[in-house]
Amino acid sequence: MTALALQVASLGRRSVVRTLRQPAAVVFPLLFPVLLLAVNAGGLRAETRLPGFPTDSFLAFALAVPFIQGGLFATGNAGIDLAKDIQTGFLNRLALTPMRGIALLAGELGGVMSLAVVQALFYLAIGLIFGVRLKSGFAGGFVLIALAAVIALGFAAFGAFAALRTGSTEAVNGIFPVFFVFLFISSMNIPRNLMSTTWFRWFATINPVSYLIEGVRSLVISGWNAEALLLAFGIGLGVVVAGFTLAAVSLSERLART
Amino acid sequence: MAAVDNSIEAQALVREFKKGPRAVDGIDLRVEGGEIYGFLGPNGAGKSTTVLMLTTLLPPTSGTARVGGFDVVKQGPQVRKAIGAALQEAALDPLLTGREHLRLQTAMHGIRGEERKRRSDQLLERVGLSEAADRKVKGYSGGMKRRLDLALALVHGPRILFLDEPTTGLDVQSRTALWREVGRLAREDGVTVFLTTQYLEEADVLADRVGIIDRGHIVAEGTPERLKAQIARSTVEALPANAEEKGAVAAVLERFGKQTPGFSPGTVAVQLASSDGHLTEIVRALDQEGLRIAHLQIHEPTLDDVFLAKTGRHLEGAGEAAGNLEPEPAPA
Known part of the structure; x- marks a missing residue:
């Protein structure tokens, strides 16, 4: 193992261990999206009777949403951990070692992504237990988990950016609701072609979160939809690159060592 | 083979913060290899800012400094390899155990395998934390945290050690234990120790030489005995x-x-x-x-008399009286 790989692995392990030792950081990201799924699946079931609705199971339709919400929780986990490291001086401790900045980001985000994969498996298991069957089959499950990991990584990178830019846990907590707004003005509860309110449809169409949801959803209810998957992976990876770049620049400013 | 340079040297070192006064205002100092140098001064005198510059965490506004023979601005990685540092407030992760901290720190320094385990066990033993090694740090006392902090600063066998107010807030027993360990590092291992403190007794007991800093200036420097003899x-x-x-x-x-x-x-x-x-x-x-x-x-005569003679104020409370000139300097 190279020195860089050892640093990344050790920081990733720390990220996972830290999260697992904070029950609230594990339980809420698992339970909250599932509770919201249960509420929506119960309350919005009638939507399936709309002409043109793509499936007769609202649970299958809505199952995509927890994967995105899980990603949003990754924003908080990555960001708050880093902001705490800045506030407590732990980042200075690391800065005094030969640690490379990229190792800190890769380790932290890798740890968050590992937990996001576990979350995604949990959401998928819940869906399967309650009768959802993936139209894309067994292989689609792997692609779904991979997409969930990319989405979590992208959001986590933005959380890391906010933390490194501000050094404040409050600021990181502040961006969490902003991301949630993006979720609510997306196609999370209804397909875009069935939205009758023009301004909402317009927002949902320009909102990248809609395409992330639709990519996950396509694997569940449509099978292999190349366009939806390309858009979802493309946007997801774009968010990863943008978030990671911003975080890396902020980290280099924050690690002002000579 | 060239002799290893364990010295610390600063010339006209200045650090200015935006919208603030000069936290460090042109200090000159030289610490010889194997020496314990006590940097004594009230809160806000410029001690921590000096340490941050000497440990490469804060670039100086002007002036030069060499640590272990390396320029702190141009040769940061070499400086960091030569030094260990326990900065103000033990920066530890409350959710990790003592052993996990050492595991992480050794990994950051590229130490692996059996050597990593051997060194971690050895350092835990040395600072008296073997029994508590697998407990989460949030359950540690202040003294235990400081001892772990010291162990973490030593994982890569540094030649020069910076300790920023290492005993602040510790009880007498923990303070004495830390003094003993720091003294042993200098006497037996030849480690150069740069120690900031606001405790007169600490500087008096531990330091071979003392530099007294006030409002960013070194106002007196010498062995504690010599400084006190000047007042006499x-x-x-x-x-x-x-x-x-x-x-x-x-x-x-x-x-x-x-x-x-x-x-x-x-x-x-x-x-x-x-x-x-x-x-x-x-x-x-x-x-x-x-x-x-x-x-x-x-x-x-005490070092406080020396401080009084040089500044017109007693060391205790001088920080508050002068207004805290040293902003929170941590860059990260």
């Missing part, structure tokens, strides 16, 4: 039994020396004009004037 005169402090007689008591005491700020509220103090004992004469003079004294004490 004792101080007599009297507490009048009747507070209204404070002026009269001061007038009598001023016959024997120069008035100086008292150590306790309500007291009158003079630094004696010569080193010869005057206590009998002082008591006699006060008695002749009919002045009653509740408490009379003679103070041998």
